[in-house]
Amino acid sequence: MATPRPRVKVPKTAAAGEVITIKTLISHDMESGQRKDSEGNTIPRKIINKFTCDFNGQTVFSCDIDPAISANPYFEFNAKVAESGTFKFTWVDDDGSVYEAEEKIEVK
């Protein structure tokens, strides 16, 4: 797939202090750097190497990603929300590209 496209699922609303589930998925080939093309040349590594989720500027979840992770990486994690705000998701590619997504949540 040409351009990586992020998908994010966050509940629209939550009660204060509620633990919510966040799901994220991004389309990406995750080329491991271990494969060779038809002419025998190594296909250079190109993977997403870091994923971060911030809430109102504070990091909620982050991880480093290595070449063994398969294509289209999917992350699911929980977060406790105390106030309304915005989740910001960031994926960092080996070539320096950064893919971003945002999702608002209202705490009642």
Next chain:
Amino acid sequence: MRRGAWEGLPVRGKFAAIGAGVLVASALAFSAVQAEPVDETLSIDGVEMTTRAKAQEGLPFDEVLSGWLFREAETRQLEADSFENPGMLYVERGEEIWNTVEGPAGQSCASCHGDAAESMAGIAAHYPKWDADSQRPINIELRIDKCRVEHMGLEPYKFDSDDQKALTTYIKHQSLGEPVNLDLAEGDMQSWWERGKERYYLRTGQLNFACASCHEANSGQYIRADHLSQGQANGFPTYRLKQADMVSLHNRLRGCIRDTRAETPAAFSDELMALEVYLTWRGTGLSVETPAVRQ
């Protein structure tokens, strides 16, 4: 080096022994359960799919079963939530292609067909269909190519190009949940059906397997680590975890035939189109699950 290899052996031997012990124990305990398709209901975002349907007359079993029932819990879960399903990425990409103007005629799919959610709803459940112009059955891929050549002034897609897979997946997804039902009375469909049936039961390759050897006579059994399904076509194009990619039906058919160590027929050849007609008919009544998720 040789010594090193020897030194490694006892350790490996030990592991193998432990592994075998576990295997035997679990095989004794679970073999009866594991060999059967699961008794579960698939609902995708709350919409229930038909994964068991009454078999068509002439088939050697009472029920036809979706391949979903043969997969492991984690794989089944991926398909049940359209967010987790990586195949939905291709549906989104397909939607973009649908709405993008391409070629000298300045047309997109949407220029003629409008909103696919309306114009394509339920359509793909009735493919392959008879095509009077070419006097043969055509599937969704070939139908798209027909539009590209006749109305958009474009070349047909290269087989299994990303765009072909994405657009096919998008169009088939508009029939999600619709029961598969072919019209064999159209044109010469019946004789293609018969030709496909012949191919289904024809043993080929160095292993001398027919489709039926695995998917009919041994469906439900294990072939090495793989739980053999009935080999239904209702979920294609399918997201296969093995390839981490969408896999088209003709790619899968070619893969199966290659694995019997036979000559592989070309995609969309008469041989494979006939097989697609027959195979799709075998799954009559099952919901279209595109994009299904398989192992």
